[in-house]
Amino acid sequence: MLGYEEQEKLIDNILNTFEGDMARIILEMERLIQRFxxxxxxxxxxxxxxTIMFNEALVNTGYYEAVNKMVGSDYDKLLPLVIDSxxxxxxxxxxxxxxxxxxxxxxxxxxxKFSVMASSSATTLRDNxxxxxxxxxxxxxxxxxxxxxxxGTNITRYAxxxxxxxxxxxxxxxVDTKAEGLDGAWVYIGVFDSVTRDYCKCILKKKHYYxxxxxxxxxxxxxxxxxxxxxxxxVTPEWAELHGYSNSTGVDCV
Numbered sequence: 306m307l308g309y310e311e312q313e314k315l316i317d318n319i320l321n322t323f324e325g326d327m328a329r330i331i332l333e334m335e336r337l338i339q340r341f342x343x344x345x346x347x348x349x350x351x352x353x354x355x356t357i358m359f360n361e362a363l364v365n366t367g368y369y370e371a372v373n374k375m376v377g378s379d380y381d382k383l384l385p386l387v388i389d390s391x392x393x394x395x396x397x398x399x400x401x402x403x404x405x406x407x408x409x410x411x412x413x414x415x416x417x418k419f420s421v422m423a424s425s426s427a428t429t430l431r432d433n434x435x436x437x438x439x440x441x442x443x444x445x446x447x448x449x450x451x452x453x454x455x456x457g458t459n460i461t462r463y464a465x466x467x468x469x470x471x472x473x474x475x476x477x478x479x480v481d482t483k484a485e486g487l488d489g490a491w492v493y494i495g496v497f498d499s500v501t502r503d504y505c506k507c508i509l510k511k512k513h514y515y516x517x518x519x520x521x522x523x524x525x526x527x528x529x530x531x532x533x534x535x536x537x538x539x540v541t542p543e544w545a546e547l548h549g550y551s552n553s554t555g556v557d558c559v
Contacts (some may be wrong), residue, residue, distance in 0.1 A: 394540030495535030
């Protein structure tokens with residue numbers, strides 16, 4: 306419906322590629338951390354410079370390249386599908402120069418989240434390494450513990466979650482950008498299966514169409530914030546009613 310299936314197939318392919326890249330990057334990062342520990346004398350300066358090494362290692366393993374490909378060329382593949390969904394919902398529209406400027410800003414915002422994640426992970430490991438160096442750990446013990454710490458960092462544990470959330474947020478943001486100035490209604494679409502959140506099930510079961518104000522409340526509800534597989538699409542009220550949606554009487558689900 307409204308091109309959702311095609312968009313989800315594309316998103317799944319993008320995320321699968323990124324997850325494969327991250328699996329390789331994480332293994333390579335563990336090797337480079339071990340090499341750093343083997344070659345260092347663990348002077349205070351070397352420990353404090355750990356974040357520099359960590360960032361250089363991310364560059365060399367292709368972390369930023371993978372992020373930039375996903376947020377850059379891969380995100381661009383979603384843009385024509387958004388326009389197609391508007392056409393299916395009863396609107397004829399196209400991207401303006403201002404829209405594309407907004408898209409660039411959205412992509413930069415999403416890419417920055419991955420940089421912040423990398424920076425926080427590097428800082429955590431540096432601080433842990435400094436603390437270990439003040440104790441009675443052997444270098445072998447510190448290396449083993451640092452590898453375990455790396456497995457628990459944000460970049461290792463949550464990069465794929467961030468990728469999933471970021472692409473959904475970007476897709477919704479582009480839809481929202483094209484909705485500005487249009488007189489339409491919002492419908493909630495997406496998969497309904499055993500792992501669908503109760504909140505999303507509630508909205509899907511209602512099969513209502515909503516005002517922009519109602520949509521904003523539900524869209525920003527914490528119960529659907531991370532890794533949500535659903536999206537609000539703008540359609541004409543006529544399209545909504547023709548496809549079995551009824552007008553809401555307010556925010557349905559709490």
